[in-house]
Amino acid sequence: MRQQWRLLLLALGFFTRLPLPAIPDFQESDLKEAARYLPLVGWLVGFVAALVIGLLSDSVPLEVAIILSMAVTAYMTGGFHEDGLADSADGLGGGWKKEQVLTIMKDSRLGSYGALALILALLLKFESLLHIPLPLLPLVLFAGHATSRLAAVLVMATQEYVRDEGKAKPMASKLSKTSLLLATVFGLLPMLFLPLQMWAAMLPVVIVWLWFSRILKKRLGGYTGDCLGAMQQLTEIAFYLGVLIWS
Template structure:
């Protein structure tokens, strides 16, 4: 149990800026095993974002609450995934060969494609999150407990953040890592592919929130998986596999796809 707790804190240290116990380090052994807890780290980010939204929504306003929740998530992760998405926008937008793409991706400077990509995806995320609370069943008969009113919204955020991080774990499992692995911050988790058991544990964690939601909402995982698969096909075509930045891009894109899928399901089926 102590070992598993340490592995969990290793995942937290790798994916967020949240404080961890001093005994947590960058052990390659623990980093390799930490991928099974990536969905749980997504839960932490979702919980912080949700709590921020509820507080700001009650005392200030919904639009500001949504912006505040997005900022809270970014601060929690240190823009870890957003940075990867922006780097991919710059690299694949400005590079036409594998070498050029990888060179641009390693550049710490943010280019035009990255800026446009970030503005676009954050704008879409804002609009999606503004729509989702309108459909949550809790608001059909609101109570005096503001936290209870957004219980379904919390479950959806847990599902979105958990499942979108699961897509990255599957990428690590089934695709090859490219670029100079010795110089990569993702080396410890990509040097050895996750085992089938580790993948199963991560999948269970990611799908757990759906047990408390309408079972039909679990369909939203299908377009997420298809999107991640197509992204990996694209990455493999151009650079022969994936990089750490590609994992961040997959998380961001599939999170958006989840929100869109849920809104469509609510509008036309539920």
């Protein structure tokens, strides 16, 4: 249990900006197994997102509550996944060869493809959440943040890391069966709190995951840390759209 708590703290420290105690005897290799708790980090982010809306929806317009919820969760994660989406859009949109794509993705400047991707993603997320029935919204946020992070873990499990270095490099080794099983359980467990028909909302998630995974395999031969962030954002939006369709 002590080791699992350590891995959870590592996952929280890597994927959020929460103030956490220092991890004694930290080794980068520990991060590989900490990936099992990425969907569990999604539980926390989704809970905070739902809490903000729950606290504010009676005192401010729902539109404002949703925007503030999105802002709080972006601050909580340091815009980690949004940054990955923007960098991936810039690289895949502006580069032709693998080396060009990777070079553009590493550039800290925001390009036109990245700006468009961010704007469209935020608008889609906001409009989708706005039209989901309010009683269902907290559970949808909880599940959406968990399942989308599972989607990122599944990329790690099925493809190779293509950079020689990078922030996600310590996590790039193939996940153990135990880690993959735990990540899957944590990623799908929140779905049990939703009405049964809402499981159909996973269909757009699967479609987007297959589509973007194919792009990564074809264009890069694998993934980078930015690609994981992009996958999380794309599948989170796909889940909300799926909920809209079947609710």
